[in-house]
Amino acid sequence: MAKEFCISKALAVGTVVMTMSAVGGIITMAIIYQIQIAENEPTRPPTTLPTTPIPTGPPPDLRLPRNLVPESYTIFLRPHLYTEVTNETNQTFVFTGNSTVTFLCLKKAGSIFLHSKDLDVKNPVLMRLDKSAILKVKLNFNYSTVNETNFLEVQLDDGKSLEPNGTYSLFTEFEGKLLNDLAGFYTSQYEVEKDNETRYLAATQMQATDARKVFPCFDEPDMKAVFRLTLIHREGTQALANWPPEASSGTGIVIDGERWIMTEFKPTKNMSTYLLAFAVSDFKPKLKPGLERDIKVWARPEAIDAGHADYALSITQNILEFYEREFEVAYPVGKLDQIALPDHAAGAMENWGLITYRESALLFVDGVSSSMNKEYIATAIAHELAHQWFGNLVTMKWWNELWLNEGFATFMSYQGVKDAEPTWDTEDLFVVNEVQNAFQVDALASSHPLSSSEEEIQTLTEINELFDSITYSKGAAVLRMLSQHIGQTDFKNGIKMYLKALQYTNADQNDLWTHLQQVVDKDSNGIKEFMSSWTKKAGYPVVMINTTNGEISQEQFLLNGTWNQEVIWHVPISAMAGDNPNLLKGFLLKTAGPVVKTEMKSKEWILVNYNCTGYYRVNYNLENWQRLIKQLETDHHAIPPISRGQLIDDAFNLARGKYVDVTLALDTTKYLGNETQYIPWEAALKNMEYFILMFDRSEVYGPMQAYLEKQITPLYKHFENNTMNSTEPESHTAQYAQLEAVSMACEVGFKDCIDMAKWKFEQWRKTGTNSIRPNLKSSIYCHAIAAGGVEEWEFAWEKYLNSTIATERDKLRYGLSCTNHIWLLNRYLQYTLDYTKIRRMDTVSTINYIASNVAGQALAWDFVRAQWKYFSVEYGEEIMFLGSLIDGITERFSTEYELQQLKQFQRDHTEDSLNSASRALEQAIERTEANIKWVEENKATVLDWFRRESKRP
Ligand SMILES: *[C@@H]1O[C@H](CO)[C@@H](O)[C@H](O)[C@H]1NC(C)=O
Ligand SMILES: *[C@@H]1O[C@H](CO)[C@@H](O)[C@H](O)[C@H]1NC(C)=O
Ligand SMILES: *[C@@H]1O[C@H](CO)[C@@H](O)[C@H](O)[C@H]1NC(C)=O
Ligand SMILES: *[C@@H]1O[C@H](CO)[C@@H](O)[C@H](O)[C@H]1NC(C)=O
Ligand SMILES: *[C@@H]1O[C@H](CO)[C@@H](O)[C@H](O)[C@H]1NC(C)=O
Numbered sequence: 001m002a003k004e005f006c007i008s009k010a011l012a013v014g015t016v017v018m019t020m021s022a023v024g025g026i027i028t029m030a031i032i033y034q035i036q037i038a039e040n041e042p043t044r045p046p047t048t049l050p051t052t053p054i055p056t057g058p059p060p061d062l063r064l065p066r067n068l069v070p071e072s073y074t075i076f077l078r079p080h081l082y083t084e085v086t087n088e089t090n091q092t093f094v095f096t097g098n099s100t101v102t103f104l105c106l107k108k109a110g111s112i113f114l115h116s117k118d119l120d121v122k123n124p125v126l127m128r129l130d131k132s133a134i135l136k137v138k139l140n141f142n143y144s145t146v147n148e149t150n151f152l153e154v155q156l157d158d159g160k161s162l163e164p165n166g167t168y169s170l171f172t173e174f175e176g177k178l179l180n181d182l183a184g185f186y187t188s189q190y191e192v193e194k195d196n197e198t199r200y201l202a203a204t205q206m207q208a209t210d211a212r213k214v215f216p217c218f219d220e221p222d223m224k225a226v227f228r229l230t231l232i233h234r235e236g237t238q239a240l241a242n243w244p245p246e247a248s249s250g251t252g253i254v255i256d257g258e259r260w261i262m263t264e265f266k267p268t269k270n271m272s273t274y275l276l277a278f279a280v281s282d283f284k285p286k287l288k289p290g291l292e293r294d295i296k297v298w299a300r301p302e303a304i305d306a307g308h309a310d311y312a313l314s315i316t317q318n319i320l321e322f323y324e325r326e327f328e329v330a331y332p333v334g335k336l337d338q339i340a341l342p343d344h345a346a347g348a349m350e351n352w353g354l355i356t357y358r359e360s361a362l363l364f365v366d367g368v369s370s371s372m373n374k375e376y377i378a379t380a381i382a383h384e385l386a387h388q389w390f391g392n393l394v395t396m397k398w399w400n401e402l403w404l405n406e407g408f409a410t411f412m413s414y415q416g417v418k419d420a421e422p423t424w425d426t427e428d429l430f431v432v433n434e435v436q437n438a439f440q441v442d443a444l445a446s447s448h449p450l451s452s453s454e455e456e457i458q459t460l461t462e463i464n465e466l467f468d469s470i471t472y473s474k475g476a477a478v479l480r481m482l483s484q485h486i487g488q489t490d491f492k493n494g495i496k497m498y499l500k501a502l503q504y505t506n507a508d509q510n511d512l513w514t515h516l517q518q519v520v521d522k523d524s525n526g527i528k529e530f531m532s533s534w535t536k537k538a539g540y541p542v543v544m545i546n547t548t549n550g551e552i553s554q555e556q557f558l559l560n561g562t563w564n565q566e567v568i569w570h571v572p573i574s575a576m577a578g579d580n581p582n583l584l585k586g587f588l589l590k591t592a593g594p595v596v597k598t599e600m601k602s603k604e605w606i607l608v609n610y611n612c613t614g615y616y617r618v619n620y621n622l623e624n625w626q627r628l629i630k631q632l633e634t635d636h637h638a639i640p641p642i643s644r645g646q647l648i649d650d651a652f653n654l655a656r657g658k659y660v661d662v663t664l665a666l667d668t669t670k671y672l673g674n675e676t677q678y679i680p681w682e683a684a685l686k687n688m689e690y691f692i693l694m695f696d697r698s699e700v701y702g703p704m705q706a707y708l709e710k711q712i713t714p715l716y717k718h719f720e721n722n723t724m725n726s727t728e729p730e731s732h733t734a735q736y737a738q739l740e741a742v743s744m745a746c747e748v749g750f751k752d753c754i755d756m757a758k759w760k761f762e763q764w765r766k767t768g769t770n771s772i773r774p775n776l777k778s779s780i781y782c783h784a785i786a787a788g789g790v791e792e793w794e795f796a797w798e799k800y801l802n803s804t805i806a807t808e809r810d811k812l813r814y815g816l817s818c819t820n821h822i823w824l825l826n827r828y829l830q831y832t833l834d835y836t837k838i839r840r841m842d843t844v845s846t847i848n849y850i851a852s853n854v855a856g857q858a859l860a861w862d863f864v865r866a867q868w869k870y871f872s873v874e875y876g877e878e879i880m881f882l883g884s885l886i887d888g889i890t891e892r893f894s895t896e897y898e899l900q901q902l903k904q905f906q907r908d909h910t911e912d913s914l915n916s917a918s919r920a921l922e923q924a925i926e927r928t929e930a931n932i933k934w935v936e937e938n939k940a941t942v943l944d945w946f947r948r949e950s951k952r953p
C-alpha cells in the first residue's frame with residue numbers, strides 16, 4: 001500500500017465492524033453434485049505415526065494449521081449492484097458467489113480450517129479429487145465469534161479424515177454485503193457533473209486480511225495459489241481483475257429476466273490472497289495508442305475526457321520498464337490496469353495487474369493540482385509498480401516482515417521517480433520524507449523493531465499497526481544505508497538474484513541477506529550481522545564525536561527515557577572536514593565504548609554522516625558545533641544542502657534529548673536569512689513547528705513570532721515576484737521553498753503575506769475566477785479563511801461541495817479547518833460524521849486539521865472523546881484510523897491537565913475496544929510527558945533567546 005503523505009498525514013484504511021451474519025451452529029451439507037460416493041472407504045495409506053490422534057479443534061493460535069496447502073481457487077462472483085439507479089431498478093448492495101478451492105493434504109485432519117468473515121456461507125461440498133469421492137461435511141462457525149480468528153471450520157463426519165497426499169476440493173456458496181466500508185468487496189459512489197446523478201461502482205481492498213470477506217479462503221500471505229475468477233456483472237458495466245480476460249470471454253446471459261455479462265479472467269500466477277483485486281464500474285480507460293504493452297488508466301468518464309489521467313499514463317510505462325531493466329525479471333501479467341477510485345482506504349494498493357488508487361494519487365489536473373500532488377502521484381505509481389516485484393512476485397512469509405514489502409517499495413520508488421522525473425532532486429527528498437520522518441517515531445521508547453517474531457504478530461490489530469512510518473520509512477532508510485555500504489552495483493546484483501530465486505514464493509529477511517552476501521563475499525556473514533543490528537531492534541544510535549581527540553562512540557538516541565547499554569549497532573561512518581572533503585569513508589563502528597580514530601581530528605570543522613546516508617544522528621564536541629555554525633553563517637555553501645538540513649534536524653533533536661543546549665539548536669537557524677534552499681528550510685520549519693505547538697498558547701509566542709518573521713521575510717521576498725504574479729519558480733524544490741515561505745510568513749502573521757492571501761481569495765470571490773497557483777492554494781485558502789469570517793468560509797464550503805476534483809477538494813477541506821470562529825469549527829467537526837459531506841476516507845485528516853489549528857485543538861479533543869463509541873464501532877478495524885486520530889489530536893498536548901485527561905481516557909476505555917488505538921495512546925502519553933518536561937525545562941531559556949534574537953539589527 002502507499003502511505004499517505006503530503007497535506008494529509010493520515011493513513012486511513014478502512015473496515016466497518018459488522019456483527020457476523022448469524023450463521024452460527026452447524027449446517028448440514030447439501031449435496032450439489034450428483035456424483036456417486038465411492039462404494040468403499042478410500043483405503044488409508046499406512047501411517048508412519050499410528051499413535052498420533054487426528055487433530056481436532058481449532059489451532060492454538062490465530063494462524064491456520066499448515067496441514068493443508070491450497071493450490072487453486074475457481075471463483076464466481078456476482079455483484080448485484082446497479083451502477084445507475086433508475087425508476088425501474090432498485091439498488092441492491094449484495095454480492096453472491098461460489099468458490100472451489102483445491103488443496104493438498106499434508107497431515108491427516110478431521111477438519112478444514114480456512115478464513116471467512118461477514119459472509120453467509122452455505123452448501124459445502126468436499127471431494128477427494130484423486131478418488132472422485134464426496135465426503136460428508138458440516139460447517140462450523142463457532143470460532144469466528146469466540147475470538148479474532150475468523151476461522152470457518154468444515155468438519156468431516158465423525159471418524160472420517162483427510163488423508164496425507166490426498167488432493168481435495170471444497171466447494172462453498174456464499175453471500176456478502178457490498179458496503180461503503182472500503183474493505184473486501186465494497187462500493188463507492190460519485191456524482192456525474194453534467195446531469196447531477198449518482199453512479200455506483202464496486203471495487204476491492206483485500207490487504208491485509210479482507211479477502212476472507214469476499215470468499216472463504218486460506219487468507220495468509222504464504223498460502224499462495226492460482227486464482228481463476230469469473231465476474232458476472234450487469235450489462236453496460238466493465239469488469240477488471242488482476243489478469244486479463246480470456247479471449248472468448250464476455251458472453252451475455254439472462255438471470256431472472258435481467259441481462260448480465262459473464263467475464264472470465266485468465267488464471268493468475270501463484271499469488272497471495274491479499275493481492276487479489278477486481279472492479280465493476282462504468283469507468284472509461286485512457287491508453288496510449290500504438291503501445292506494445294496494454295497499459296491503461298481507468299477513471300470516471302468525465303475525468304478521462306478532461307485529461308486527468310494523462311500524467312499518470314505518461315509516466316507509467318517508463319517506470320515499469322525501468323524496473324524491468326533494473327531487476328531483469330519481466331512483469332508477468334500481460335497488461336497493467338490502474339484505476340482511480342472515488343473512495344479508497346489507503347493512498348493506493350499494489351494488487352497484481354490491477355492497481356487501485358484514490359483519485360488524488362492518480363489524477364493530475366493541470367492548473368488545479370500542485371507540484372506536491374504531482375510528486376505524490378509519481379511516488380504512488382513508482383511505489384505500487386515496485387511492489388509488482390517486491391511483494392507480489394516475492395512476498396514476505398508473514399506480516400511480521402511487512403517491511404520487506406513496504407521498505408523496498410518505498411526505497412525503490414525514489415529511483416523510479418528519478419527515472420521518470422530526473423529534475424526533481426529525489427535523493428534530497430528521500431532524506432526529508434523518509435529518514436527524518438522515521439527518526440521522529442523511532443526516537444520514542446514505544447517504537448518497535450522493523451521486524452518482530454511471527455508469534456508477536458497475530459491479531460488483526462497487530463497486523464494493522466505495522467503499516468506505520470517504521471515499516472515504510474525506516475525500512476527504506478536502512479535499505480538505502482545498506483546499498484551505500486556494500487555499493488550500489490553489488491546491491492542491485494544481489495536483489496536480482498533474490499527476486500529470481502524466490503519468484504512466486506515467499507521470503508524472509510534471511511533470504512535477502514543470503515543473496516546479497518553471495519554477491520559481496522560468499523564466506524562471510526557480514527550482511528546479516530550488519531542488518532540484524534538495524535532490523536531486529538527498535539531505535540537508532542546517536543554517534544558522538546570528539547574532534548579534539550578523535551574519539552567516537554555510540555548509544556541509543558531517545559527523546560525521553562533511558563537507553564539500553566546492550567544495544568549496539570553496526571554504524572557506517574563517513575566524514576568530511578572543512579579542509580578535507582574526503583576525510584573518512586567506510587569505517588564501521590561496532591562497539592559501544594570509546595574508539596580512537598586519529599583521522600577524525602581537525603582544527604577545521606568536521607561533518608559526519610554527510611548526506612545522511614547512515615541511519616543515525618551525530619553529536620559533536622561543542623567546539624566543533626560552533627565551527628559548523630560559524631561556517632553556516634559565513635558561507636553555508638561549503639556544506640551540502642542535505643547536510644545543512646541534517647545539522648539543523650540533529651541539533652534540535654539532540655536538544656530535546658538533552659545532549660546539547662536548546663540555544664545551540666536555535667543558533668543553527670540564525671543563518672537562515674541567507675538560505676534559499678528547500679531542504680534546510682524544511683528541517684528548520686519542521687522543528688520550529690514543534691516550538692509553535694508547544695508555545696502558541698503561551699507568552700513565548702510573541703517573541704518567537706517576531707523572530708520567525710524576521711528570518712522568513714528574506715525568503716518570502718525571494719519568491720515575492722512569483723507569488724504576486726502567479727508564476728512558478730523553476731525547480732521542483734524551489735516551488736516547495738516558495739510554499740514554505742508563504743505558509744510560514746502567513747502563519748507568523750507577516751502582513752504582506754496575509755494581505756496577499758486575502759486579496760487573492762477576494763479576487764476569486766468577486767470575479768469567480770480562481771487565479772491562485774495550485775502550489776499555493778492550500779496555504780492561501782487557509783490564511784484567507786483564517787483572516788476572514790463566515791462569508792469566506794461558506795464560499796469555500798460551497799466550492800468544496802461542488803468540486804469533483806479530489807485534489808481541489810483536499811485543499812479546500814484543509815483551508816476550511818483554519819477559521820478562527822469556534823462555532824464554524826464545531827459545525828465542521830459535526831460534518832465529519834456525515835459521509836455525504838466528508839468522505840469516510842477523509843474523516844481522520846479533517847479532524848486532525850482542525851486540531852492542528854490552535855483555535856480548534858480543544859474542540860477536536862472534546863469532539864473525539866464524545867464520539868469515541870461511534871468512531872470505534874465505525875472504524876475500529878481500520879488500519880491506523882483510530883491511531884492516526886489519537887496521534888493528530890494530541891500533538892500539542894504539553895500540560896499536566898492534558899496528560900491527566902489522556903490517562904483518564906485510557907482508563908475509561910481499557911475495557912471496550914480501544915482497538916488499534918492502544919499503541920497510539922501509549923505513544924501520545926509518552927509524548928505528552930516528554931513535552932511537559934521539555935516545556936518546563938526550556939521555556940525560560942527559549943523565551944530569553946527569542947527576545948534577544950527577534951530584535952531587528
Ligand atoms: C480462539 O478460540 C478457540 C476456541 O475457543 C480457542 O481454542 C483458541 O485458543 C483461541 N485462540 C486464541 C489465540 O485466543
Ligand atoms: C421512468 O422515467 C422515465 C424517464 O424519466 C419515464 O419516461 C418513464 O415513464 C418512467 N417509468 C416509470 C415506470 O415511471
Ligand atoms: C422497488 O422496491 C419497492 C419497495 O420494495 C417495490 O415496491 C418496487 O416494485 C421495486 N421496484 C422494482 C423495479 O423492483
Ligand atoms: C457457481 O456459480 C456460477 C455462476 O452463477 C454457476 O454458473 C455455476 O454453476 C456455479 N457452480 C456450481 C458448482 O454450482
Ligand atoms: C506422500 O508422497 C510422498 C512423495 O510422493 C511420499 O514420499 C510419501 O511417503 C507419501 N506419504 C504418505 C503418507 O503416503
Ligand SMILES: [Zn+2]
Nearest residue numbers: 001002406409
Ligand atoms: Zn506499499
